[in-house]
Every structure is written in C-alpha cells, then in structure tokens.
Amino acid sequence: DTGVSQNPRHKITKRGQNVTFRCDPISEHNRLYWYRQTLGQGPEFLTYFQNEAQLEKSRLLSDRFSAERPKGSFSTLEIQRTEQGDSAMYLCASSFWGLVNEKLFFGSGTQLSVL
Amino acid sequence: SQQGEEDPQALSIQEGENATMNCSYKTSINNLQWYRQNSGRGLVHLILIRSNEREKHSGRLRVTLDTSKKSSSLLITASRAADTASYFCATDSTGNQFYFGTGTSLTVIP
Numbered sequence: 001d002t003g004v005s006q007n008p009r010h011k012i013t014k015r016g017q018n019v020t021f022r023c024d025p026i027s028e029h030n031r032l033y034w035y036r037q038t039l040g041q042g043p044e045f046l047t048y049f050q051n052e053a054q055l056e057k058s059r060l061l062s063d064r065f066s067a068e069r070p071k072g073s074f075s076t077l078e079i080q081r082t083e084q085g086d087s088a089m090y091l092c093a094s095s096f097w098g099l100v101n102e103k104l105f106f107g108s109g110t111q112l113s114v115l
Numbered sequence: 116s117q118q119g120e121e122d123p124q125a126l127s128i129q130e131g132e133n134a135t136m137n138c139s140y141k142t143s144i145n146n147l148q149w150y151r152q153n154s155g156r157g158l159v160h161l162i163l164i165r166s167n168e169r170e171k172h173s174g175r176l177r178v179t180l181d182t183s184k185k186s187s188s189l190l191i192t193a194s195r196a197a198d199t200a201s202y203f204c205a206t207d208s209t210g211n212q213f214y215f216g217t218g219t220s221l222t223v224i225p
Contacts, residue, residue, distance in 0.1 A: 004157070033212065042119075042203050042215035043158065056211060091157055103148060104205075104213060106157030 002026075006092050006107035013082055014115050020078045021110045025094030032075050033104065034067055035091040043091055049075060050097065082114045119204045119216030127222040134191040136219040138204030139184075145207045147180055149189050150215075152201045161189075161202075196225045 005024040013019050025032050031050050035043035046065070047057045051072035064082075069075040079086055089111050093104040119140040128134050138147070146165045150158040164171045164180045164187065171178045177190040191198055201220050205213040 006157075035215075040218075042218050045212055045214060048212055093158075103160040103163060104150075104158070106150075106159070108157045109155075111155075 004092055004094050004105050004107035006090075006110050008110060009108065010111045010113075012113045012115065015082060015084060017082055018078065018080045019082055019112065020076055021090055021092075021112075023075045023077070023092030023094075023107060025074070025092070026105055029094035029096050029105070030072070031095045031097045032069055033093045033095075034075070034077050035093065037089045037091055037109070038087075046077075079112075082112075084114050087112055087114045119206055119214065121202070121204060121216045121219040123219060124217070125220045125222075127224065128194055130194060130196055130223055130225050132194055134194050134198070134221055134223070136189050136202055136221070138187045138189070138216050140187075140204070140206045140214075140216075141185065142206075142208050143182070145209075147178075147187050148205045148207070148213070149176075149178060149187075150203045150205060152203065152218075154200075158203065191221075194221075194223045196223050199223045 007022045033048040034046040037043045045058050046061050047067050049069040052069050064080045067077045089109045091109045093106045095104050119138050122137045148163045149161045152158045162173045162178050164178050175192045180187045199222050201218045203218045204216045207213050
C-alpha cells in the first residue's frame with residue numbers, strides 16, 4: 001500500500017493554458033474523489049468515480065473541467081483555458097465503498113498557480 | 116457548497132492543555148468524520164462517528180455527536196506541539212460523497 005499519489009505536486013501556468021493532473025489511488029479502492037481547496041477553506045467537492053463511472057459532478061464544476069478514470073484505475077483532471085480563479089490546491093482521495101462509505105485517503109495534492 | 120462549519124476558526128493553546136473544536140452541519144447525516152491537515156499536505160482521517168452513536172474515543176481523541184443539534188465536537192487531550200494543524204469535519208449524507216467544513220486552525224505552543 002503506497003498511498004494515494006498525485007502528480008505534479010506544483011504546477012504554474014499562464015492564463016488560458018490547459019493543465020492536466022494525475023491521481024493514482026490505492027489499488028484496491030473502487031472510489032476516487034477530486035476536491036479543490038483554497039487557502040483557509042475546507043476541501044470543496046468536485047466530482048467522484050466509482051470504478052470507471054463518473055457518478056456525480058458538482059454544480060460548481062464548469063465545462064472547462066473534465067475528469068476521467070479509464071479502466072477504473074488512475075484518474076486525470078483537466079482544466080481547459082485556465083483562469084486566475086482556478087488557482088488552488090487540487091486534492092484527490094480514494095476509498096473502498098462497500099456496505100457503508102468509509103474513510104477517505106488523500107494524496108498530497110497538486111498546487112496550481114495561474115498567472 | 117460546504118456542509119459544515121467549524122468553531123473556532125483558530126485556536127492557540129499551550130502544550131499539555133486540551134483543545135476542543137466544534138462542527139455544525141445543516142442536513143441529516145449517515146456519519147461524521149474528523150480529518151487533520153498539516154500545512155500544504157493532504158488530509159488524514161482521524162475518527163468516524165455514526166449517526167446512531169453519541170461518543171467515540173481513539174487515543175487522545177474524543178468525539179461527540181448530537182444529531183438533534185446537528186453538531187459535533189472534537190476534543191484533543193494533553194496536546195502536543197505535533198498536534199499543530201488544521202482540523203476539518205466531514206459529513207456523509209447520501210453515502211456517496213463527503214462535505215467538509217471550513218476548518219479550525221490549531222496551534223500548540225511548546
């Protein structure tokens with residue numbers, strides 16, 4: 001068990017560019033979540049997958065954001081035409097969902113800065 | 116939108132003292148969890164309490180849940196400098212996702 005891995009740890013980009021983040025969950029976990037966190041705030045839910053199916057997306061998630069989880073393993077989060085307001089820490093978490101939803105295991109996050 | 120709110124927003128105590136932080140939430144829940152986050156890192160799960168439980172202990176942690184008041188408290192006893200972090204409550208209402216509160220920033224002074 002190597003934990004949840006996120007890459008890159010930091011990303012600096014210019015406004016209007018596209019960025020992609022990767023998350024590798026704990027291997028036996030069937031659920032994968034993406035959260036966004038700004039300074040001084042709690043994590044804000046973006047979307048989650050059960051296996052390869054994207055089951056829910058936050059209404060806050062604009063059309064510029066897209067996430068995939070091919071084959072139910074790793075996941076990518078892409079932001080197109082980045083804006084300065086997209087600057088935040090993007091956190092990935094995974095869990096094993098069975099009869100009850102249990103705890104989340106978080107990665108260290110990707111810190112995005114849009115200049 | 117975030118479901119919960121922690122109180123206080125910031126707390127500073129001396130090492131050895133107890134720290135209490137509170138969480139209020141808006142809708143009925145299946146369970147409530149507390150997480151810890153060190154600066155610039157991901158969150159780490161501390162403890163989970165189900166809606167039919169009133170109190171739970173884990174080491175130096177004690178969590179209470181009052182579903183009638185839609186509130187929970189986290190008590191850290193005999194605090195240590197290493198407990199310095201932000202603490203978040205997270206609620207699970209649907210069994211599908213977790214909503215996090217705004218967090219309490221705890222500073223333990225050696």
